[in-house]
Amino acid sequence: MSEFKAKLADTSRLCVEERPGPCTLVIFGASGDLAKRKLVPALYNLYKRDLLPEKFDVVGFARSPMTDAEFRKQACDAIGECCECPDSSKVEAFASKFHYRRGGYDDAESFGALSTKLSELGARKTEQGCHVFYMATPPKVVPGIVSRLSGAGLLKVCPGGPVCSRVVVEKPFGYDLASARALDRTLGEFLTERQIYRIDHYVGKETVQNMMMFRFANAIFEPVWDHRYIDHVEITTAESIGVEGRAGYFDGTGALRDVFQNHLLQMMAIVAMDEPAAFDADAVRDEKVRLLRSIRHADPKDACSGVVRGQYAGYLDEPGVAAGSQTETFVAAELEVDNDRWRGVPFFLRTGKRLSRRASEIAIFSKRIPRSMFAPFLGEGAYPNVLCFNVQPDEGISLSIQAKAPGPKLCMDTLAMNFRYKEAGLDLPDAYERLLLDCMQGDQMLFIRSDGLERAWSIVDPIRKGWDAGAGCGLMIYEPGSAGPAAADDLIGRTGRAWRGL
Numbered sequence: 001m002s003e004f005k006a007k008l009a010d011t012s013r014l015c016v017e018e019r020p021g022p023c024t025l026v027i028f029g030a031s032g033d034l035a036k037r038k039l040v041p042a043l044y045n046l047y048k049r050d051l052l053p054e055k056f057d058v059v060g061f062a063r064s065p066m067t068d069a070e071f072r073k074q075a076c077d078a079i080g081e082c083c084e085c086p087d088s089s090k091v092e093a094f095a096s097k098f099h100y101r102r103g104g105y106d107d108a109e110s111f112g113a114l115s116t117k118l119s120e121l122g123a124r125k126t127e128q129g130c131h132v133f134y135m136a137t138p139p140k141v142v143p144g145i146v147s148r149l150s151g152a153g154l155l156k157v158c159p160g161g162p163v164c165s166r167v168v169v170e171k172p173f174g175y176d177l178a179s180a181r182a183l184d185r186t187l188g189e190f191l192t193e194r195q196i197y198r199i200d201h202y203v204g205k206e207t208v209q210n211m212m213m214f215r216f217a218n219a220i221f222e223p224v225w226d227h228r229y230i231d232h233v234e235i236t237t238a239e240s241i242g243v244e245g246r247a248g249y250f251d252g253t254g255a256l257r258d259v260f261q262n263h264l265l266q267m268m269a270i271v272a273m274d275e276p277a278a279f280d281a282d283a284v285r286d287e288k289v290r291l292l293r294s295i296r297h298a299d300p301k302d303a304c305s306g307v308v309r310g311q312y313a314g315y316l317d318e319p320g321v322a323a324g325s326q327t328e329t330f331v332a333a334e335l336e337v338d339n340d341r342w343r344g345v346p347f348f349l350r351t352g353k354r355l356s357r358r359a360s361e362i363a364i365f366s367k368r369i370p371r372s373m374f375a376p377f378l379g380e381g382a383y384p385n386v387l388c389f390n391v392q393p394d395e396g397i398s399l400s401i402q403a404k405a406p407g408p409k410l411c412m413d414t415l416a417m418n419f420r421y422k423e424a425g426l427d428l429p430d431a432y433e434r435l436l437l438d439c440m441q442g443d444q445m446l447f448i449r450s451d452g453l454e455r456a457w458s459i460v461d462p463i464r465k466g467w468d469a470g471a472g473c474g475l476m477i478y479e480p481g482s483a484g485p486a487a488a489d490d491l492i493g494r495t496g497r498a499w500r501g502l
Contacts, residue, residue: 020440022055022129024121026114028145029136030060030071030100034170038201039136040075041082042432047094048087051437055129057121060100061114071100105141111152118154130164131156132439139172143186150190157192168197168439171262172253173448176464177457184450197439198448202263202360204431206421207391208270209446211362212284214389214397216275224366226341231367231384232495233347235267237391238355238502242312242329242480247320254327256309259351261460265292266448267391268347271362272337281445285452292455294339303466304473306334310485312354313477326475329353332488333463334495348492348499354480356502360391363500374412383414388500395428396420 025043027035046052060071072095079086079094101117103110118131133149135142146167149155155165167187174180187196202208215222224230237259243250250258269288276283310330315321330352337347366385386400398418405413421428438446467473476485483489483502492499 017051018441019051020053020130020437023053023132023440024057024059024118024129025132025134025436025440026059026061026118027134027136028061028105029138031062031064031066031074032136034136035060036074036078037082038430038432039134039436040078042430042436044075044079044083044086044091044094045429045433046437048090053129053440056097058098059114059117059121060098061103061110063102063104065102066100068098068100072096072098105137106144106148108148108151111148111154115152115154130166130440130442132166132168134168135170139170139183142169143183146187146190155190155195157195164195164442166195166197166439166442167191168199170199172257173198173262173453174457175253175257177454177461180453180457184453193450194444196450197444198453199435200262200266200448201431201435202391203266203270203446203448204433204435205391205395206428206431206434207389207395207397208267209434210397211270211389212279222275227343227345229366230345231365232345232497233268233271233365234363234500235264235271235347235349235361236363236500236502237263237351237360238358239353240355240358240481242315242354243318243321245319247318251321251325251327255329255331255351255353256460256464260331260333260349261456262448264349264351265456265459267362268295268335268349269452271364271389272342272347274341281443281447284445285449289449289452289455291337291339292452292459294337294342295459296336296338297459297462300462300466300469303463303469306491307463307473308332308476308485308487308491309467309473310352310476310478310488312352312480314354314480328467328475330355330476330478330484330488332484332491334491335459346495346497348497350484350488350499352478352484356481356483358393359502361500362389362391363387365497386500390420394420394422396423 027039029035043052043058060066066074075095075098076091079091099117099121101110101114103114131154133145133154135145137145146155149165149167155167157164169187174183215225266288269291273287273291276287308331309328311327312329315327315329316323316325321327330350332348332350335347335349337343337345364387368384383400383402385402388398390396390398396419398416400414400416402412403415405411435446438444476487478485483499489499
């Protein structure tokens with residue numbers, strides 16, 4: 001296969017970015033892994049790019065005993081481990097904005113002390129700003145934290161005003177449809193939907209965001225983005241590692257809930273939705289929800305006809321995994337979108353652990369040319385065009401086309417037109433940088449809305465119920481380092497298609 005590499009032209013760029021107004025970020029679970037690995041490095045990178053508010057503070061809140069100085073050292077250590085060549089003077093200036101409060105998540109007195117601290121920090125600002133409360137905690141403690149914040153008078157609503165409180169909630173958003181609705185009802189007692197930021201970091205990845213630009217800012221793609229020209233779509237999220245110390249969480253959740261319900265369905269919604277009326281949160285999320293509503297429900301009695309579940313050999317030996325666990329580490333499914341644009345186009349989604357390599361991608365396969373002067377020579381050997389969005393680890397876009405190769409008059413080859421952000425000299429911000437900045441700005445475009453969350457669970461729940469009812473869904477064991485169970489190949493193979501190789 002030949003290859004053509006593309007680069008961005010600087011003269012064509014349109015970049016719009018605004019620095020948020022005054023803000024204090026409160027991180028619950030500040031001594032935990034998420035804060036150290038993701039949140040603190042993301043905030044530092046925003047600071048380096050001069051995108052944090054001029055008046056900005058971070059308050060860590062956790063059960064662990066820690067002083068302000070120790071919390072600042074923890075931040076510096078996290079930056080040193082996760083960021084390339086940090087500037088020591090910048091790191092120290094950034095860490096000076098960090099403060100710490102020890103407290104229990106169910107202790108009203110601790111939240112009173114937090115309120116006092118926030119008032120002190122607010123008094124240093126010439127204008128009041130927003131409070132962002134980030135729940136880097138186990139999901140089960142989130143309702144209690146929100147209730148205590150409300151009791152301390154810290155959840156202020158700001159319809160157009162300068163003072164606002166926002167709450168960022170990490171997945172999982174519930175365990176099933178019923179628990180997701182229950183969580184929303186609980187949060188709704190204290191917060192408006194405009195204050196709730198349900199975060200899915202995949203939606204913040206540059207290549208996932210790029211799908212909207214790619215489709216709706218180029219005249220040559222959107223007209224062929226439907227069942228007339230597209231044969232099928234494959235969406236893959238593969239990991240080469242296993243549970244890696246997360247067995248306590250993962251074994252009670254599984255791949256269907258942990259990745260399929262959020263990451264895969266969110267990417268499917270973005271790639272398949274109709275064009276939003278405007279580039280704003282309400283319009284974009286309206287179209288994503290409309291697409292999710294068009295995905296056909298599975299019947300729990302027939303939950304295995306279009307779904308494969310697997311578990312890698314050796315999973316039961318992982319520390320923390322229950323004896324005889326039936327938790328799936330792999331899921332593959334065929335979904336159909338019941339609307340005029342996509343009718344008849346299958347979407348194949350798969351996710352798994354301990355596969356041959358780490359890869360996340362969205363591949364759009366064109367239909368084969370129905371009539372061609374080259375058909376007598378190629379027969380069934382004519383390859384379809386494939387447009388691939390590489391989400392990770394090598395972020396970029398590739399398009400395969402048929403072209404004349406040097407040599408005889410009839411000499412055809414597949415040409416791969418590849419764009420890679422790194423090869424173009426572009427440093428990609430981490431998804432958390434984008435999402436934290438949007439939250440501080442009050443922009444919910446890349447966050448999950450309650451109706452979208454419900455709809456995603458409505459798609460997944462019947463599958464899970466069918467599995468639990470034992471509707472003929474055997475748990476397929478697959479070898480680590482493979483592409484998953486052979487049944488996944490059969491799932492797509494029965495349609496005359498095949499997965500892209502990992």
